[in-house]
Amino acid sequence: MGKLRVFWVLFGLMLLLPAGVFAAGPMEVELFKPQRFQEDPWRLRADRLTYDAATQTYEAQGRVEIRQGDRVLKADLVRVNEATKIAWFQGNVVMIQGEDIFTGKEGQFNLATRCGEMTEARLFLKRNHFHVESPLMRKTGENTYYAEGSVVTTCDADRPVWSFHARTLSVTLEGYAIGTGSQMRLAGVPVLYLPYSVLPVKTTRQTGFLPPTYGQQRAGGAAVELPFYWAISDHSDGTLFQTYISKRGYMQGAELRYRGHQEAAGNFRVFYINDDSGQARTSNRYWVAGMVNQPLGDWNMRLTVDRVSDRGYLKDFNFGYMGLNRYSRSLLLEMGRDLEQEEVNNRVSTAVLSRNFSWANLTAYSRYYERLRPSDPSPFQRTPGLSLITLPLPLGNWPLWVGLNSSYHYFVQGQGMTGDRLELHPQAWLQSQIFPGVYFSSRMGFRETLFRVDHTAPVRVDSTSPVIEPPERYLSRALYDAKVTLGGAWSRDYGRDGDASRFYRHILRPEVTYWNMPRYVAQRYPPFDPFDLGWVVRANRNLPVRDGDDPIGGVNAMTYSLTNNLLWRGTNKQGQATVSDVLWLRLSQSVFFNSSSMALDGTDQPHRRFSDLLAEAEFRPWRHISLGTNLGVTPSREGFSRANVKLAFLDLPRLNYVSVDYIFIKDFAQQINVDTYVNLLSSFKSWVTFSHTFRTDQKLERRYGVILQRQCWGVNITYTDRPDDRRIGVTFFVPGIGEKLKRSPVRFPEEMRGKEGPDFM
Numbered sequence: 001m002g003k004l005r006v007f008w009v010l011f012g013l014m015l016l017l018p019a020g021v022f023a024a025g026p027m028e029v030e031l032f033k034p035q036r037f038q039e040d041p042w043r044l045r046a047d048r049l050t051y052d053a054a055t056q057t058y059e060a061q062g063r064v065e066i067r068q069g070d071r072v073l074k075a076d077l078v079r080v081n082e083a084t085k086i087a088w089f090q091g092n093v094v095m096i097q098g099e100d101i102f103t104g105k106e107g108q109f110n111l112a113t114r115c116g117e118m119t120e121a122r123l124f125l126k127r128n129h130f131h132v133e134s135p136l137m138r139k140t141g142e143n144t145y146y147a148e149g150s151v152v153t154t155c156d157a158d159r160p161v162w163s164f165h166a167r168t169l170s171v172t173l174e175g176y177a178i179g180t181g182s183q184m185r186l187a188g189v190p191v192l193y194l195p196y197s198v199l200p201v202k203t204t205r206q207t208g209f210l211p212p213t214y215g216q217q218r219a220g221g222a223a224v225e226l227p228f229y230w231a232i233s234d235h236s237d238g239t240l241f242q243t244y245i246s247k248r249g250y251m252q253g254a255e256l257r258y259r260g261h262q263e264a265a266g267n268f269r270v271f272y273i274n275d276d277s278g279q280a281r282t283s284n285r286y287w288v289a290g291m292v293n294q295p296l297g298d299w300n301m302r303l304t305v306d307r308v309s310d311r312g313y314l315k316d317f318n319f320g321y322m323g324l325n326r327y328s329r330s331l332l333l334e335m336g337r338d339l340e341q342e343e344v345n346n347r348v349s350t351a352v353l354s355r356n357f358s359w360a361n362l363t364a365y366s367r368y369y370e371r372l373r374p375s376d377p378s379p380f381q382r383t384p385g386l387s388l389i390t391l392p393l394p395l396g397n398w399p400l401w402v403g404l405n406s407s408y409h410y411f412v413q414g415q416g417m418t419g420d421r422l423e424l425h426p427q428a429w430l431q432s433q434i435f436p437g438v439y440f441s442s443r444m445g446f447r448e449t450l451f452r453v454d455h456t457a458p459v460r461v462d463s464t465s466p467v468i469e470p471p472e473r474y475l476s477r478a479l480y481d482a483k484v485t486l487g488g489a490w491s492r493d494y495g496r497d498g499d500a501s502r503f504y505r506h507i508l509r510p511e512v513t514y515w516n517m518p519r520y521v522a523q524r525y526p527p528f529d530p531f532d533l534g535w536v537v538r539a540n541r542n543l544p545v546r547d548g549d550d551p552i553g554g555v556n557a558m559t560y561s562l563t564n565n566l567l568w569r570g571t572n573k574q575g576q577a578t579v580s581d582v583l584w585l586r587l588s589q590s591v592f593f594n595s596s597s598m599a600l601d602g603t604d605q606p607h608r609r610f611s612d613l614l615a616e617a618e619f620r621p622w623r624h625i626s627l628g629t630n631l632g633v634t635p636s637r638e639g640f641s642r643a644n645v646k647l648a649f650l651d652l653p654r655l656n657y658v659s660v661d662y663i664f665i666k667d668f669a670q671q672i673n674v675d676t677y678v679n680l681l682s683s684f685k686s687w688v689t690f691s692h693t694f695r696t697d698q699k700l701e702r703r704y705g706v707i708l709q710r711q712c713w714g715v716n717i718t719y720t721d722r723p724d725d726r727r728i729g730v731t732f733f734v735p736g737i738g739e740k741l742k743r744s745p746v747r748f749p750e751e752m753r754g755k756e757g758p759d760f761m
Contacts, residue, residue: 029058031066031111032082040069042111044080056082066111072096073109085112093118099126100173102139115139121147125173128201129154129712132171143173152177152199154734155712162186162713162734164197176208177201207231210239213320215729219279221246223729225320235259241271241321248275253322266292267334268305271322280316285309287317289327291335302352306339311372314342319720319727345373360390380411380528392429401429411528419453421528442484447552451475453526475525479518479553487511501577502570509563515545519554519594522602534598536605539668541597542641543632544590544611554598557611561588585617589635610635612642624651641666655679670694683709698723 028045047062058080066073066080066087076091088108095102095109101124109116121137123145124130131154134147146169153163166179177199184192200206207230215223228240241253251273258266268290275285292303308314314324324342332338340348347370354363364386369379386408392401405425412418427445434440453473489509496503522533535551544559545551566583590611599605612632619627625648632642643664650657661673670693677687690702702721708714713734720727 031058031080032085042066042068044078046078058082068111070096070098071114080111084110086110087116100124101126102137104137109139114142123147123171125201130177130201131155131160132169132177134169143175145171147171150179152179153712159188160712161710163188164194164199165190166197171201173201175201176206210321211731211733213729213731215319215727217245217319217725217727219725220248220277220316223320225322227321239321243320243322245273248277248279248316249273251317251322260294262295264294265335266290266294267331269327271317273317280312281310285313287313289339291331291337293335296353299353299355302337302350302354304337304339304348304350306347306349307370308347308372311345315724318342320729345376346371346379359393360388363387363389378414378416380413380417382409383412385409399430399432401431403427403429409528411526417453417526417528419451419526419528421452421526422450424448437490438486438488440486443482445481447477447479447481449477449479449525449532451477451526451528477520477525479520481552482516483513485511485513502568504582505565505567505569507565507567509565510561511563512558512560513545514558515551515555517551517553517555519598522598527602530600533602534600534605536597536599538599538605539665541599541605541607542612542634544588544614546588551598554594554596556593557590558593559588559590561586581618581620583617583619585615587613587615589613608635625649638666640664671700685709 027047027049028043029049031042031044033041044058044060044064044066046060046064048060050059051057052059058078060078060080061076064075064078066078072095073087073089074092074094074096075089078087078089080087086108087110090106093104093107095118102118102121103124104118104121107116107118107121115138117136117138119136121134123132123137125132130152132145132147132150132152134150137145137147137150140146147166148168150166150169151163152166152169153160155161155163163185164179165183165185167181169177169179171177179197179199180195182194182197183190184194198208200208208228210227210229212227213223213225215225217223223243223245225241225243227242230238230240232238236256236258238257239255241251241255243251243253245251251271253269253271255267255269257268268288270286270288272284272286275283286307286309288305288307290305292301294301294303318324320326324339328338328341340346349368349370350365352363352365354361354365364384365382366384367382369381371379388404388406390403390405392403394401403426405427406423408420408422410418410420425445425447427443429441429443431439431441451474453475487510489507491505491507494504494506525532527533531550531552534554535549544561545555545557546559563586564583565581568580568582570578570580572578592607592609592611595609596604596606612634615629615631615633617627617629621627628644628646628648630642630644631640633639634641643662646659646661648657648659655677656679657675657677659673659675663669663671663673671691672694673689673691675687675689677685679685685707687705687707688703691700692698693700699721700723703718704720705716705718707716713732716729716731716733718727718729720729
């Protein structure tokens, strides 16, 4: 009888088990087993878990968690109906999807459609640091939300510095937050009513307004810029620049950018303003500029356009989004080259098509100069040009190499000459190792140049040069060039004991080079190319002849030099060998066997028998500090003829940069240039750039900037002081919404290429 009673008790417990407690400890079950979702199954885990078979409902209490992949829902109490797939949550509800968090007091969700609603809800989108609060918020889709009576901000504080209060709000992840009946509030105080508002909720490129800028100029008055950014596709975008300048009128600008396969890229912009201020030569003022890099199979095309309405345009509008300085730096980073500076009076547009072969380079190109100052001579346009430059090709097993440098150009001058120039320049090299550490090299060339002139007119190279008489219709010029070098290279290691991986290496390179290129009468030939007239700038008349000067005539000199290199061989954190330059020093001087060189204007430029003793050095005592110097001393008792000293501090990880550059050229220039960008604090940055010439005791240009960036807002204030104008600019920005300004306001050295830093110009 006792055993029968025990049996019925156990049987009763088994009947009650489906609606009872599974276990007293943590328990986990898989939901909706008969059905399979496209993704991972839903799993329910809790400290206390019961199941009611009659209603097909799970009830979970204590550290409740429902998970599917990277989606996690947590609450104090959860009920899940297996038939309807609806889960009801209560108490400290948290829904996590990736890095986004949706929290509230109470809610219910359909686990099949992943839609539902939450009371006293708060949505946090980490990628944009976006906060949305609402008494009732609905999750209407996989990446969409809807809320009423909501508050939007990127501030973490309970009382945000800024916020949007919207009557209704629709949020789409990687899209936009669209609100109706919105108020913008600063520190809780309403300051602006917007019947319709749009805020980007994207981490990628996004269509929308960029931060507006406000500026004040002495010459132009108040200036307000409101750019609109358009994300056209994954590979292209554009910007419309709306600018109002109180003393000049409304300016409209547009910029189009695209990226293609490999290195294909393009960037073009155009600006126009009807300027009725009377301060310019013309009222219809414009600027068209841009670049293209386009691979064409084995060929590469490079296109540069730079056209402007008048000489003063780039000076008057060199500020803000539309300024030349900002755009030129952007092109340098994106396209690898920049535009001519503001003070250049000839704007240059070029088209280049080139191909590299295993033995030569073939390039077709055209160059167009736009003259901005009427008093300047009319430049010669190169339309078109073609060059073929071969590599030195060996002749059998002999230490001989041969090569060809050839070119053809057709030149057009507005009111002067037009004509052709064909040049053939075959060369031969002889190189040999005489003794260990001693080498000999020589180069001989013959340059034949043919000119054909279609039309002649007396021209001047500049206002101070003599009139160049009309040349004959057909001319030829035959020149030879010779260069002979005897040099050596010896090295010695210091601190290298056994297999030591860290040591210094000193390399000593003495060298003597003889140059001989005959003089010719430059005025006899058409001035198609300035280098046909000469090669020496007046300020460089007493410098030694060095590689890279590339003179074509009037040189008979011997240059002797001594070069020192101090290298440090170390290892990085991965144990790989690294080599860095610690010191580079070269002393050079030339002895001239003639009394003058050929100046760029075609006249004789007298020089001394012994050139200046030139000392060039680069010193990097520490990783962040570099010192460069270029000193010229006359052989007589006149002292220094030139000095260029540059001290730079560059901290790449923190983007700190300080550069001081002093330039002195006797009788020509004495100037100091300073560039600083200080990023010591995450919330405060400052930068200064200025130039000052001591010859006239006049400041050239000074620019100052302060950037204050808090957690959810920022402001940048800039001040520019120029000899003819003063400008102040203010830009407000919101991190995560409108922060698209990532170009540095100062020109960093080459090591910074590709680095991002705030650009508030």
